[in-house]
Amino acid sequence: MVQPKVVKQVVGIDIGMESFFACYQVKDQHEHIAIKGTKSFKNSPKGMEEFLSWCEKREKDVAPQPIYVMEATGVYYENLAYFLYENDQKVSVQLAQKLAYFAKSNNLKTKTDKVDSKMIAAFGMEKTLGASDLWTPPSKEFRVIRDLSREHTSLKKEITAAKSQLHAMDHAHKTYKKVITLKKQMISFYKKQLDIIEKELKKQIKADDQLYKKIQNIETVKGLGFITIIKVISEVNGFLLFTNIRQLVSYAGLDVVDKESGKYKGKARISKKGNARIRSALYMPAVAAATHNINLRDFYERVNDNRTVKKHGVVAVMRKLLILIYTLWKKNEPYIVDYQLR
Template structure:
């Protein structure tokens, strides 16, 4: 370990990011500066200049950030393009590090300082971040565009229904709305064809996705979206980490005698949650095992949405398990690996 180490902790959000620049020399840690930047290209340039003024030629400088949704990606790409040492940590790891230091205060500036400490204390064990391969990046971009087009289609369909039920809507308006819907249908079909072409270029990748898509409720497109958003699960060593990254983990609001509502963290990748939603709806109805699971939870929970989230989580874990194990899905095999965080066998 370098005896002169500098670490920049980055707490990133949609519109801005807070940073803390710390250094450690001869066992002593000192904050060299804190600041907030805009999460855009100008902010990245300003941030780079700010860091260069504090950087020492004799030190080893690392940049550490949390995988918060997708907001970290552009900055991570920028720093990687500058040949910087970039580390992207899962939210759960940051949370446990804070607990180990008994830090209870949570603000953006406190989080940036905490993340900088991770760089100083654990730089030797951190895994460098590398962008996904060109193939995975293209697949992910196509998946995200398809998802956005489907959102637009849903909105356009609702608008057409509103025009059709409204009083005395002129035909020209209804025709325009119908044509808009047709265009979106054509675009979705075209983009899905492009996506399948891309995936089929890698036979090994396609074969793995096709095997996982045998789970009733899933399909080639939905499995591809999950694989693309997780970069083939490269960042993850456990189910717990994956569930946290997806924002499908539950936060307990309890203190002493107070028992608050449990809620979904939603801190993770929104694209990943969106990719699992419709498959979960389908699986909860048509997948025999998951339908029983869903029905059983409906008796326990007050809201069906809680049960649906549990099905989303189950599907995510199934995809992860089959991807890692390389085995076929056996719907008759019962396992309990979701709770333990271990990697259960998919077949017996």
């Protein structure tokens, strides 16, 4: 008996910090979909080698090359995505929002690693994943900028924590002076490291005229500084994965979630299911923009009208700033305060 021709192969991957679950599915010419295997692997170099070998045993040579589909979850997917790309495999990294909507549309209520890997494979089967949907790693320059900006964020947190500790020491009863001196030296060291990173970031950015020009355009928004812009664009890889604002807002975890059931109506809040580094980078700029940026100050006041919790306005301004960065980056033009009037 002649076996039906396999026309599509998809590997759905649900990835975590220490391990990932894979589901290998194939579709034949009669639109019949079959699962060729599901298995868990360690998220380590050895685990990835075992995973690729496991997939190759199931791969049909006469069929199109399999597509490895995974979710953009923090940084945990990156090593596997690079590994597969370097082994000449097709990789598609999807935003969490897309996969969540797909699961909801298919009425999937159970959530386990195995179920999620099957759902991701089904997503890849249903969607037509063309060349534009395939993942390509960020350039070496973008990786350098991202690593520097993340270290900048880490050092800022260390400085804040150290200053809080120093404040407590100053107000404690007869704290040993040598300990206070050491804490001050630590803060001084962190600040010097921060200065080195900022200088290196500027050096890297200025080496690329086109990138530097785009950032200068975005800097025309009051409240957005050089470092903030760098942190955002490095986390989104120059917005390569995004085709619209809604996807971007969801990726940053700044999308609004409503809780309603019958007569119950809960408070609206942001999902926070996204890149926390983007939210962290935008918080203080949003506070500054709510005070000094005319348009965003008016917007902040409108959002907070009749509200006792003013943080709603700050979050709304964070979302506006993110949208502005995306828009000005795509259009490659500076911010115009009275744009609508013009």
